[in-house]
Amino acid sequence: MKKILVVDNHPAMLKFMSNLLEKKGHHVLTAGDGLSALDILKTYIPDVIFIDLVMPNISGDKLCRIIRSMPKLKDVYLIILSAIAAEEKVDFYELGANACIIKGPFNKMSQHVLAALDQLDLGITLKLAGKIIELEDIHEREITKELLSSKRHLEAILRNLSEGILELTIEANIVYANQPAISLIGIPEEKLLASNFTELFHKTHRKRIKDLLGGIGEAPQTITDDSPVILNGKHFSLNILQVKDEEHKSIIVILDDVSERKRMEAQLKRAQKIEAIGTLAGGVAHDLNNILSGLISYPELLLMEIPEGSPLRKPILTIQKSGEKAAAIVQDLLTLARRGVAVTEVVDLNHIISESLKSPEYERLKSFHPDVQVETNLETDLLNILGSPVHLSKTVMNLVSNAAEAMPDGGKILISTENRYIDRPIRGYDNVAEGDYTTLSVSDTGVGISPEDMERIFEPFYTKKVMARSGTGLGMTVVWGTVKDNKGYIDIRSTEGKGTTFTLYFPVTRKEVAKDKSALSIEDYMGKGESILVVDDVEEQREIASIILKKLGYSVTSVSSGEEAVDYLKSNSADLLVLDMIMDPGIDGLETYKRILEFHPKQKAIMVSGFSETERVREAQRLGAGAYVKKPYLLKNIGLVVRDELDK
Amino acid sequence: MNFGKLAEDLGLEREEYLELIELFIETSMSDLDKLQSAIKEVNVEKAANAAHSLKGAAGSIGLMELSETAKEIEEKVRNDRLEETAEAAQTLKKKLGVIAELLRW
Numbered sequence: 001m002k003k004i005l006v007v008d009n010h011p012a013m014l015k016f017m018s019n020l021l022e023k024k025g026h027h028v029l030t031a032g033d034g035l036s037a038l039d040i041l042k043t044y045i046p047d048v049i050f051i052d053l054v055m056p057n058i059s060g061d062k063l064c065r066i067i068r069s070m071p072k073l074k075d076v077y078l079i080i081l082s083a084i085a086a087e088e089k090v091d092f093y094e095l096g097a098n099a100c101i102i103k104g105p106f107n108k109m110s111q112h113v114l115a116a117l118d119q120l121d122l123g124i125t126l127k128l129a130g131k132i133i134e135l136e137d138i139h140e141r142e143i144t145k146e147l148l149s150s151k152r153h154l155e156a157i158l159r160n161l162s163e164g165i166l167e168l169t170i171e172a173n174i175v176y177a178n179q180p181a182i183s184l185i186g187i188p189e190e191k192l193l194a195s196n197f198t199e200l201f202h203k204t205h206r207k208r209i210k211d212l213l214g215g216i217g218e219a220p221q222t223i224t225d226d227s228p229v230i231l232n233g234k235h236f237s238l239n240i241l242q243v244k245d246e247e248h249k250s251i252i253v254i255l256d257d258v259s260e261r262k263r264m265e266a267q268l269k270r271a272q273k274i275e276a277i278g279t280l281a282g283g284v285a286h287d288l289n290n291i292l293s294g295l296i297s298y299p300e301l302l303l304m305e306i307p308e309g310s311p312l313r314k315p316i317l318t319i320q321k322s323g324e325k326a327a328a329i330v331q332d333l334l335t336l337a338r339r340g341v342a343v344t345e346v347v348d349l350n351h352i353i354s355e356s357l358k359s360p361e362y363e364r365l366k367s368f369h370p371d372v373q374v375e376t377n378l379e380t381d382l383l384n385i386l387g388s389p390v391h392l393s394k395t396v397m398n399l400v401s402n403a404a405e406a407m408p409d410g411g412k413i414l415i416s417t418e419n420r421y422i423d424r425p426i427r428g429y430d431n432v433a434e435g436d437y438t439t440l441s442v443s444d445t446g447v448g449i450s451p452e453d454m455e456r457i458f459e460p461f462y463t464k465k466v467m468a469r470s471g472t473g474l475g476m477t478v479v480w481g482t483v484k485d486n487k488g489y490i491d492i493r494s495t496e497g498k499g500t501t502f503t504l505y506f507p508v509t510r511k512e513v514a515k516d517k518s519a520l521s522i523e524d525y526m527g528k529g530e531s532i533l534v535v536d537d538v539e540e541q542r543e544i545a546s547i548i549l550k551k552l553g554y555s556v557t558s559v560s561s562g563e564e565a566v567d568y569l570k571s572n573s574a575d576l577l578v579l580d581m582i583m584d585p586g587i588d589g590l591e592t593y594k595r596i597l598e599f600h601p602k603q604k605a606i607m608v609s610g611f612s613e614t615e616r617v618r619e620a621q622r623l624g625a626g627a628y629v630k631k632p633y634l635l636k637n638i639g640l641v642v643r644d645e646l647d648k
Numbered sequence: 649m650n651f652g653k654l655a656e657d658l659g660l661e662r663e664e665y666l667e668l669i670e671l672f673i674e675t676s677m678s679d680l681d682k683l684q685s686a687i688k689e690v691n692v693e694k695a696a697n698a699a700h701s702l703k704g705a706a707g708s709i710g711l712m713e714l715s716e717t718a719k720e721i722e723e724k725v726r727n728d729r730l731e732e733t734a735e736a737a738q739t740l741k742k743k744l745g746v747i748a749e750l751l752r753w
Contacts, residue, residue, distance in 0.1 A: 012671040
């Protein structure tokens with residue numbers, strides 16, 4: 001007597017098989033589909049299982065695999081009993097089955113079924129494996145082949161979707177999963193099938209899923225990507241719909257992995273926020289910049305007038321220093337406005353780092369944090385990058401100072417540089433595109449950054465520090481702005497309690513670092529009485545420029561608009577124009593220069609502006625204008641440029 | 649129709665055979681309903697599946713004539729001649745009805 005399970009969706013087939021087998025004294029149970037079979041197999045361990053291939057609720061081939069993956073059933077004798085086997089070479093051995101019988105008229109089938117069982121008794125199972133018990137007359141091959149190929153066609157489509165598709169019974173047991181669903185959920189098919197969909201989720205999500213499945217009716221139910229469910233560490237949106245045909249209802253679940261989309265959205269939002277605040281800050285900074293010109297330029301002029309040893313020198317020097325400090329903050333703000341980055345030079349990052357580590361600022365930092373060790377590991381043949389040395393050294397210092405402050409009890413900071421070729425995009429805080437990079441990493445062994453802080457770390461004025469001691473609240477924002485202005489990327493790896501590593505990726509340049517100009521004395525750029533026309537709409541600016549240039553030995557005239565300048569030059573001449581780029585109202589620097597060129601085609605000019613080089617500046621330069629000087633300017637800057645241009 | 653003879657051909661007891669054929673009729677009626685609605689809806693896949701199931705079951709149980717008719721329907725459906733199958737489906741239904749009637753005796 002054997003214990004036998006027959007699985008087939010045709011009732012007549014089940015009846016025939018149980019009659020046949022019971023008459024031979026076997027104990028027989030039957031199941032109408034794969035899922036019910038698995039239910040029975042929870043408590044019943046048969047010696048032999050007959051399985052039909054084409055069935056609803058877990059097909060025969062999948063059922064075979066599931067059974068073979070269950071340790072307690074690994075020795076059961078599996079016989080496939082199918083009509084398909086006649087048309088299609090079924091690789092039943094690959095399915096884990098021991099034999100395969102082709103369906104046909106009952107009289108033939110009973111012979112084959114009994115023969116298969118006899119062979120099992122004789123222990124010649126191995127001999128049987130590999131051989132399909134054939135029918136003498138096989139009809140209709142072609143037709144069923146078509147049926148099979150259309151099924152396979154559908155399966156190919158399902159396999160290549162990006163969404164995971166599951167079919168569930170009304171009780172939420174999984175009876176079908178396409179390939180993407182299996183890999184998204186991360187559970188092998190033989191475990192996934194017949195398991196309960198709700199149980200896949202963490203306890204806290206189950207009620208939500210249950211409610212969703214419970215609410216299913218005519219209308220589909222959804223979990224949108226606004227509040228996705230988490231499964232296998234990924235965020236999913238769900239679409240759940242009911243399908244009905246004459247005999248059974250089932251539920252289709254469409255799983256859409258929205259993790260990536262969510263991440264991109266968050267990244268974009270973050271960048272937009274920093275940009276928006278940065279633009280605002282930049283706008284304010286631009287106005288401040290003009291006001292500061294007075295504070296920086298006048299002390300310099302005053303100091304030239306006041307004799308050495310005057311008691312006034314010290315307070316005036318203090319005013320000048322304060323002005324320069326304020327200008328530095330304004331520069332930070334302008335960096336954020338992204339238009340404010342003045343200089344792009346070929347830079348050796350190693351040089352920047354070693355200079356920064358010699359700076360007084362660094363010494364002060366060391367004295368605040370005596371227990372912090374700083375080590376460097378710099379690549380010897382580091383490739384150059386394009387950037388602003390001032391901002392880059394600020395970036396280094398800001399990162400080092402943050403690292404030091406993350407270690408109140410002391411620790412180690414490692415500054416390293418590396419040439420790196422990124423051959424496939426990295427997905428981290430930023431998405432790093434493919435290319436050649438010079439990287440700067442600053443690691444600490446400090447407290448780490450919480451995920452909430454990580455979200456906002458680059459926002460202006462988002463600080464965890466004591467403002468008075470540590471700075472402006474703009475440090476990290478400057479880091480961000482600097483990296484973005486250099487078309488670079490940022491990656492942050494942080495573990496709370498373990499430490500943080502910032503890695504900045506800068507695209508390399510193949511240009512060489514320009515040699516430093518030797519220091520110049522004022523004699524090198526003194527004027528020789530040449531005439532200069534200053535065009536600026538702001539009165540103080542005109543005055544500062546006039547005083548400086550007169551000091552340098554030029555003959556200076558000034559006008560307050562582009563139109564005035566054009567008029568003036570119709571009846572006068574000037575060796576050089578000092579043109580403000582942005583004048584409001586009225587025509588701007590470029591337009592002014594264009595109009596003057598119409599009647600003075602060789603007119604020399606330099607340009608000044610609070611903002612950085614713009615397309616309009618470059619256009620003026622194409623027309624023949626000379627260098628560009630950023631406000632607020634020092635005597636030396638403008639003196640050099642004016643001299644250069646006149647000497648051309 | 650001689651059920652005794654059919655049973656004998658398949659190596660089955662008459663009583664057993666009658667039981668099986670009753671199950672067959674029941675399932676096949678539902679397959680046939682499916683087939684007819686599929687023909688109406690012009691759903692090729694569904695019609696072919698229903699005809700295929702009918703063909704197989706009828707063959708198993710020794711009702712070769714029914715099996716042949718179902719086979720013809722399946723072939724036509726597969727060859728884009730769905731509209732020509734309505735009559736054959738009706739014939740199948742009638743035949744099944746006749747067998748069901750006979751069984752009651």
